[in-house]
Amino acid sequence: MGTSRNVLEVIRGIYNVDQLLSGKEYIRELIHRLAKALNVKYVMVGHAIKPQEKSVLTDYLYSDGKFIDNVTYELEGSPCADVLCGTRVSCYGENVQHLFPRDQLLKDMKAQSYMGAPFFSPDGELLGLLVVMDAQPFKELELMTSVVEFFAARIGAEYRRLDVEETLKQHNEDLEKLVQERTMQLISQEKLATIGRITLGIAHELKNPLNIIINASELLMSSEIDSESRRRALDMIYQYGVRANDIITNMLKQARQDENMQPERIDVSTLLSHALDVFFRSRNDISLKSKLRKSIHISPHVELNLIDSPGVERMFINVIDNAVYALSEKLQRSDGGFIPELRVDLHVERGRCQIRIRDNGTGIPQTHLLHVCDEFYTTKPPGEGTGLGLWVAKQMVEKNRGTFDILSKENEYTEVIIEFPEVFLLAEPEVTS
Ligand SMILES: Nc1ncnc2c1ncn2[C@@H]1O[C@H](COP(=O)(O)OP(=O)(O)OP(=O)(O)O)[C@@H](O)[C@H]1O
Ligand SMILES: [Mg+2]
CATH class of the missing domain: 3.30.565.10 (Histidine kinase-like ATPase, C-terminal domain)
Structure with missing residues (x-):
């Protein structure tokens, strides 16, 4: 356990961390400083798994100077159950394994001492717990309690901030997705409109030559047609058939951006x-x-x-x-x-x-x-x-x-x-x- 002066320095130093880091990095740094100030082997920050809240998932697990893989453990039979029910620090300065014989985690960690504090959002919602443990009995319990409460409060505020940030990010992603979907819809509508426009364009351009061909054919079908008119009608059918073909060829050329006209x-x-x-x-x-x-x-x-x-x-x-x-x-x-x-x-x-x-x-x-x-x-x-x-x-x-x-x-x-x-x-x- 560090001296009181040490602890005060660490608490003062937190204000620098505030300005330098945020989010998960900030919490990691807090945990690291807390472990150093209190000279404890383990620090754990976790939350009860909803909806039953029968077990805890750690979000940060710090052991012997480094972060290790997170774990899940049963609340029943663990000192953490009381922490999550109360509002203040629970402390077992020594013999914690004997007091909670069913707690496997305490055994695995060879923990002697345990101190846990719940942390809340600024509006009072229970968010999780901060636990410090050591393989040695704790000393200076009063000072430790204040320090752990202080850190728990900071972590609570940061959790809420992260939560709000996450919600905002989610909203933004949802919005982005919505905008993307809407854009895709608009693009496909625009594509359909373009296809419609091209069809109308072709219809319009072909209407004239086709009308001419139809009228000339009608003329040919009538009985009182002289040979000169007959020749001219045939000529028109031929010419405007070729014309209709040219229109299509030109449109295809334009569609292919063929600018060699x-x-x-x-x-x-x-x-x-x-x-x-x-x-x-x-x-x-x-x-x-x-x-x-x-x-x-x-x-x-x-x-x-x-x-x-x-x-x-x-x-x-x-x-x-x-x-x-x-x-x-x-x-x-x-x-x-x-x-x-x-x-x-x-x-x-x-x-x-x-x-x-x-x-x-x-x-x-x-x-x-x-x-x-x-x-x-x-x-x-x-x-x-x-x-x-x-x-x-x-x-x-x-x-x-x-x-x-x-x-x-x-x-x-x-x-x-x-x-x-x-x-x-x-x-x-x-x-x-
Ligand atoms: N000489 C004109 N006298 C009166 N109105 C005209 C005349 N020319 C064009 N318009 C008006 O302009 C409109 C557009 O003409 P436009 O030629 O672009 O299309 P449209 O004749 O209606 O259809 P289409 O695509 O078959 O040519 C016509 O519908 C008509 O109202
Ligand atoms: Mg017209």
């Missing part, structure tokens, strides 16, 4: 004329066709550097399709006085190619105008529109460094204005110095 010099005048031609030849609605006034002004041979020229042609068809839809809607609603008009104009202005496609159909309300180029924005009934036409069109133009604008007034007109830079005119002006 190079700009090609394309006659955009021919591209637009062709789009108009194909579109109207494939339309079967006689009532609109017979009333429609078309005013088409396309300056010939305007060439541009274009990426994905079939895509640009599809873009023209999308815009024309919207215009014709708006015209036939208005025609259906009108009482006969309405004359549907479609104006298409392509010309070069200050080195830029400007294309205007204008209809005097239903028009677009001012509040909708901002959204018509949004993905999936449509006012058409399901099955008639996917809301991708203008979104794709705008992207296609921008991919070719052009601009895409829409002017409209509800019930009066809609005008799509597309501009492409870098026009190549076939007859370039001579440079004179």
Whole structure:
């Protein structure tokens, strides 16, 4: 047993430990200092195993200057049973084995003396016990009691702190898990949404060529078809079959991030004329066709550097399709006085190619105008529109460094204005110095 001075120094030293260590390391250091101050062979810190609380599991077992493996022992017949029932220190300064003959641990340790103190959380909950034992009888029992009580109180506070820390850690882990699960759910939802989007995209792109093929086939099936129309219908079926195939090939290329699409010099005048031609030849609605006034002004041979020229042609068809839809809607609603008009104009202005496609159909309300180029924005009934036409069109133009604008007034007109830079005119002006 150390001197009183020694003990006081150790107790003072605890305040340094407070600042340097925390958690299990702190408790180990306390145990180590306690063993040294009291000069005892064994120190044990443990807790009763719930729910029956018939045995104790040691959390720290210190023997002869080092920590050894923890053990479990029966409470019945052990001095620890009283410790865990009481509130203060239990002490057997000598002969402890004789007093508790059924306690195997005391025997194994050859313990002569025993002192145990329960420790509590700051709010009074019993958390465990601190025991010191020695192979010699204890001396200075009063001083030892105070020291053991003091250490037990410190250990109790640290146990509670660790407990709170553990609960917090558990909460954090649970939260982390929840966030991870939620993120996984969102990712899979996003994946599904992407798949849906791709499917809609493919559906939208294929709809036009397939419609053309279907209409041309219907034409072929009618009995009054002359040989010239027959040849043209077959030609369209072939051309648009190839087109549908190209669309799929391009989409696959894009899906594989294949960026080797190079700009090609394309006659955009021919591209637009062709789009108009194909579109109207494939339309079967006689009532609109017979009333429609078309005013088409396309300056010939305007060439541009274009990426994905079939895509640009599809873009023209999308815009024309919207215009014709708006015209036939208005025609259906009108009482006969309405004359549907479609104006298409392509010309070069200050080195830029400007294309205007204008209809005097239903028009677009001012509040909708901002959204018509949004993905999936449509006012058409399901099955008639996917809301991708203008979104794709705008992207296609921008991919070719052009601009895409829409002017409209509800019930009066809609005008799509597309501009492409870098026009190549076939007859370039001579440079004179
Ligand atoms: N010329 C137009 N006149 C009136 N409204 C138009 C016109 N063009 C586009 N809109 C409006 O913009 C919306 C979006 O057009 P967009 O082409 O993107 O999709 P959609 O035509 O509805 O469907 P789809 O994907 O089949 O083209 C249309 O639903 C329509 O409300
Ligand atoms: Mg459309």
